[in-house]
Amino acid sequence: EGIEVQERARLLFPTGALVSGDNLTASETTQQLLSDPTTDTIFEATFTIIPYITKADILLRQTTGWKIIEIKSNVNISDELISDLAYTTMISKRSGLEISYCSLLLVNKEYRLGMPDRKLFIENDITEQVFDRIKEFEKSYIRISEILSQEEQPTPTLKWECKKCDIFSECCGEGIDNHIFELPRISHKKYCQL
Numbered sequence: 001e002g003i004e005v006q007e008r009a010r011l012l013f014p015t016g017a018l019v020s021g022d023n024l025t026a027s028e029t030t031q032q033l034l035s036d037p038t039t040d041t042i043f044e045a046t047f048t049i050i051p052y053i054t055k056a057d058i059l060l061r062q063t064t065g066w067k068i069i070e071i072k073s074n075v076n077i078s079d080e081l082i083s084d085l086a087y088t089t090m091i092s093k094r095s096g097l098e099i100s101y102c103s104l105l106l107v108n109k110e111y112r113l114g115m116p117d118r119k120l121f122i123e124n125d126i127t128e129q130v131f132d133r134i135k136e137f138e139k140s141y142i143r144i145s146e147i148l149s150q151e152e153q154p155t156p157t158l159k160w161e162c163k164k165c166d167i168f169s170e171c172c173g174e175g176i177d178n179h180i181f182e183l184p185r186i187s188h189k190k191y192c193q194l
Contacts, residue, residue, distance in 0.1 A: 005073040006057065008117050009105055013058060016041035023053055034059075034097070047095040051148035054091040058105070065098035069123070075109040077124055085126065086133035090141075093134075102130040 010016055017033055019026045019042060026046035033039045042059040058069035070085045081104055089099050104124045111120045147154055156172045165171070 002073050005107065006071050009058070009071045009121060010043055011117050012121070013041045013043075013060070016043045016058070018043045019046055019055075020044070023048055026055075045092070047092050047097070049091060049094050051145060052091050052094075054088045056088050056092055059097075062100050065100035067101040067103065068092060068099055069103045069105050071105045071121075073107055075107050077104060077106070077126065082126060082129050082133055086130045086137060089130050090134045090137055100127075101125060102127045 010018075017039055019029050019033070021029065023046060026044070027048045030042065030045045030047065033042050033045070040061045043057065045056040045059045047054050047056070056068050057071040060067040060069065068085070068089055070081070070088065072081055074081060085102055085104060089102055093099055102125070104126055105121050106124060108120055108122045158172045162168050162172055
């Protein structure tokens with residue numbers, strides 16, 4: 001579904017150039033396209049600053065700088081989507097790209113079968129929220145870079161953030177059936193007897 005949404009969104013930008021290949025090749029191709037003044041739209045622009053890498057769904061050349069657009073199959077803006085676009089924007093900016101605007105291209109919940117593709121999407125300008133989130137991310141940029149560059153995996157430690165982590169059971173929670181975030185419930189009757 002996500003791939004189909006991406007493909008249909010790209011149809012809205014017929015002059016776009018799609019970047020492909022491994023990360024190194026894609027990064028080099030991106031730089032070539034960025035320096036070509038005839039290129040106005042780039043799909044999957046790839047930016048690498050070791051150990052970080054990101055791909056921008058759509059880059060649009062503006063009078064000043066570039067507009068970065070993230071395509072999502074969601075219908076509502078969420079904190080996670082803002083963070084996702086903020087990460088992509090931060091790495092792109094650190095690679096030397098001047099970003100003027102940041103948008104989410106989301107699915108229009110009013111869309112109905114048979115409507116043109118341009119009605120399938122709603123673009124949401126979230127530039128201010130993204131730039132604010134980047135300020136937060138910058139505080140951890142060096143520390144995370146150092147961790148990612150280590151030869152050995154750091155020892156996992158249990159934190160509150162672990163509660164909603166997708167890989168908890170493979171990390172701190174490996175082999176733990178009842179972790180601290182799932183405290184056993186005591187019935188009211190037993191509690192009264194205590």
